[in-house]
Amino acid sequence: MNTKTISKEINTKAIFIIGVLFFIFGFITWLNGTLIPFLKIICELQTDTQAFFVVTASYMAYFFLAIPASFILKKTGYKNGMAFGLLIMTFGTLIFLPAASSRNFSFFLTGLFLQGAGLALLQTAANPYISILGPIESAAKRISIMGISNKLAGVISPLILSTLLLGNIESVEKKLINNSSLSEKTLILTELANKIKVPYIIMAVILFSLAVLIFRSALPEIRDSKQSNNTSEINATTKSIFYYPHLWLGVLSIFLYVGTEVLAGDAIGIYGNAMGMPFNETKYFTSFTLSGMLIGYIFGILTIPKYISQQGALKLCALLGIILSIAIYLTNGYLAIFFIAMLGLSNSLMWPAIFPLAIDGLGSKTKIGAALLIMGIAGGALIPLIFATLKHIPHIGYKLAFFLCIFPAYSIILFFSIKGFKIGK
Known part of the structure; x- marks a missing residue:
């Protein structure tokens, strides 16, 4: 079905359904900030490096699944691919139940990887779907609206899970320290671990219900448009994907952007703990960063492209990130936490700006280029792990x-943002 044949009513319904999916992306993705300290306690992990395998397991799925996802979508179509x-994700969520019963960290990581695999398939389908579900000229606006839905969920999810799992965590830690009996410690940890079961059962039911809803919905199946006879399109067909240095610089930029986004969101609590702030406060810090991203998305909707170009917005965000990096290093306490939360603002417009700049001019290589950019999300797996490792090194x-x-x-x-997006064009 061509985009032009889709009625406005169906379009609105389709955008609403995809908006719900982006809400799910955000809700599940940003639970990691709460899971890191929670799993460190119940699985009795010795270091933060081990705990940060939570984000590694979740985000590495994008690296392994992005290109296979594009082949799956060719077979299933967008709608069935999203349901799949x-x-x-439902199956990955259910793995948390035996993982909690056994307090087995490997089980938790398996569940997180499967959630990430489902998200990789959803992202590979939903991002281009929302772009072509209407005029290309208004695609940036639709993506920004999806971003608001995503980050709003990201603000809410750590608040909910932190309240449920980490509500009295300091008293639990005191009991563990003061209790020398192994059986008593096991009982306390098992009781704490079981708290995760009910929210994840509810989440699994919601995910399964959404899968059935999308499979049975009237969501339009949009086919890719036929290839243009334009000379640049024909030339793009004959060139190797390695011919486009601006694409590979875009992949590197996505890798670094996602890494810093995850670090600012998931490590802000760890950073606060390192400065002596109590868990009762730091468990909510992830929501501060995501609130900054939410403000940035609203700013983008109001200003791009009317007052500022996508490239200009990316340049502005990168400059803000550099300034905040220095400010975080030079400050302490709640001022430093404020600057880390402000990184959410600097990160907010990077995805919508890097993605179109990187795939511009790829012609028939656009699909594989988009898949490579999705693979760049693996930066969220590695950069936080590098931070967790570096911070234990003496003199660092x-x-x-x-x-x-x-x-x-x-x-x-x-x-x-200044030069790289033009190299090789």
């Missing part, structure tokens, strides 16, 4: 480790 992705510590992870990243993204 939700079913995979958490402040310098954080700076070394984010300052070079924003500098490279700034280069892409």
Whole structure:
């Protein structure tokens, strides 16, 4: 079905359904900030590096599944592919039940990887779907609206899960320290671990229900448009994907952007704990960062492209990230936490700006280019892990480790926004 044949009514319904999916993306993705300290306690992990495998398991799925997802979607179509992705996420969510009963960290990581695999399939389908579900000229506006739905869920989800799982965590830690009996410690940890079961059962039911709803919905199946006879399109067909350096710089920029976004959202609590702030406060810090991203998306809707171009917005965000990187390193306490939360603002418009700049001019290679960019989401798996490892090295510590992870990243993204997006065009 061509986009032009879709009625306005169906279009509105379709956009609403995809908006719900983007809400799900955000809700599940940003639970990691709560799961890191929770799983560290119940699974008795020794270091933060081990705990940060939570985000590694979740985001590495994008690296392995992005290109296979594009082939799956060719067979299933967009609608059935999205339903299939939700079913995979349902299965991954249910694995949390035996994982909680056994307090087995490997089981939790398996569940997180499967959730990430389902999300990779959903993202690969939903991002281009919302772009072509209407005039291309208004695609940026639709993507920004989806971003608001995504980040609004990201603000809510850690607040809910933190309240349910970490509500009295300090008293639990005191009991564990003061109790020398192994059987008593096991009982306390098992009781704490079981708290995760009810919210994840509810989540699994919602995911499964959404899968059935989408499968049975009248969501239009949009086919890719026929290839143009334009000379640039024909030339793009004959060139290797390695011929486009601006694409590969875009992949690197996505990798670094997602890494800094996850670090700012999921590590802000760890950063606060390192400065002596109590769990009762730091468990809510992820929501502060995502609130910053939400403000940035609203700013983007109001200003792009009327007052500022996508490239200009990316440049502005990268410069803000560099300034905040220095400010975080030079400050302490709640002021430093405020600056980390402000990274949400600097990160907000990077995805909508990097993605179109990187795939511009690819012609028939656009699909594989988009899949490579989705693979770049793996930056969320590796950069937080690098931070967790660096901060334990003598003479580095958490402040310098954080700076070394984010300052070079924003500098490279700034280069892409000024010159990199034009190289090879």
